[in-house]
Amino acid sequence: MTGPIGGMRPISTRVMNLATFLTQAARRDPDGTALVMADTIWSWSEFERRTDALAFALQSELGLRKGDRVLCQSQNCLEMMQAMFAVWRAGGVWVPANFRQTPEEVAYLTEASGARFMFCNATFPGHATACRLACPELTVLSFGGSDFAPAIEDITSRSSGQRPIIAEVDRDDPCWFFFTSGTTGRPKASVLTHGQMSFVVTNHLADLMPGLTSDDASLVVAPLSHGAGVHQLTQVARGVKTVLMPSEKFEVATVWELVREWRVSTMFTVPTILKLMVEHPSVAAADTSSLRYVIYAGAPMYRVDQQQALRVLGKVLVQYFGLGECTGNITVLPAHLHEAEDGPTARIGTCGHARTGIEIQIQDDEGHELPPGQTGEICCIGPAVFAGYYQNPEANAKSFRNGWFRTGDLGHLDEQGFLYITGRQSDMFISGGSNVYPREIEEKILTHPAINEVAVLGLPDPLWGEVGWAVCVASGPVQEDELAEFLDGKLSRYKMPKRFLFWDALPKSAYGKITKKMIREEIETRGLLAQSNATKAPA
Incomplete structure (x- = not known):
């Protein structure tokens, strides 16, 4: 590796452990509201204490070592947030599964990631069984109490007041295996690192939600296993309240009631859910005045749906484009560039311009840069790009060319650098x-x-x-x-x-x-x- 001056290597690549975001928030506002789900509320100090206790148990009782992968099979819950930060604090790698996958699919993720530990919600005993069969050495812990594994509530209570050894991490140490959706084959584990994710959090705050403070509140309407989990990590970094839906069932009327009750100002969603929210009859009586940033990503939003959302909610929409491999960090279309009406100032069809610190090129099949207006593959470089796929050199060779990450998406740039996505190559x-x-x-x-x-x-x-x-x-x-x-x-x-x-x-x-x-x-x-x-x- 060549350093910035005279071929020198960096003196240190040490970075902050991501779990420190929680400690910082707890120090600033120990009695403030951190997490809410139905009638349960955790303060920042309680969130920190529970995370410490679980991290201590993982290290001292269960033998988690730095770099161990920890799978999580659960719908959204407070304990899932606790486990995520405890795993990082102890030095482990967070491996969340899509909770709607079958036991056999999650068992594959366990094998593919080399997981030694598993958090499993009590409502998924079949998943725990399948994962144990695939990996007999797997240590399973449960959320909510179960017959198939010890409950983290008991572990947390037993270890209450104990402090773990905060794992020292380098910039390139893995913190998260972000599994691709597998729409074109078996899911692949994108390796996200502590240094990369620190940049992503900073970039989210700069590009998506500028000015976020502890006075804000965030409503979670998507699974924490993927983009919503990254979004909530960003909220913790600024001491923002996180409000979870009271049950797994998604009810639009409940969304608007929680927005009113908690004065929700930010949320992350996908176009199909946003479309449901603004077309539901309950929105007519909803108090949406607290909303500042309604961030949508994960798929293109059709113009007619975008217009409807803008007319209902006002200029609070923020779009970003990215992939799990870049944790959504490629382009942004901020709120002030969203227009409900077509006209000369409306940027119709674009997903925005490059995120801060990201460079985009449109390349042909040989990797040559194409001029504005020409369609090719969307490629990018920058600190948000992942470290590669875990134990998958063939996929890595296909996904990188001359240092550029190849997204597999097709599109073109205009003269001002705004990106227009045509679709997937596939x-x-x-x-x-x-x-x-x-x-x-x-x-x-x-x-x-x-x-x-x-x-x-x-x-x-x-x-x-x-x-x-x-x-x-x-x-x-x-x-x-x-x-x-x-x-x-x-x-x-x-x-x-x-x-x-x-x-x-x-x-x-x-x-x-x-x-x-x-x-x-x-x-x-x-x-x-x-x-x-x-x-x-x-x-």
């Missing part, structure tokens, strides 16, 4: 020799007043190689021929979908994303492709 299809990007088609379809959601994907066709199929969710009666006529003249002929299917709902991931892999599988399961090749039978 979503693009070729029809009759022409590249077709589904997002453009989806945007057009959604301008039809009866269409609520849509996904366009390329499917095999004996004549054209691939053609587009549009799977739609409609709010009222609409026919296939009617929708095709509506699009006539709005799209080039080669972009026009060959089929329009109308379903009651689109399959979504646990994080609310419309997942085209799942839609493709459902089309195959229903035998619709075979029907279409034989005759244009209705779906």
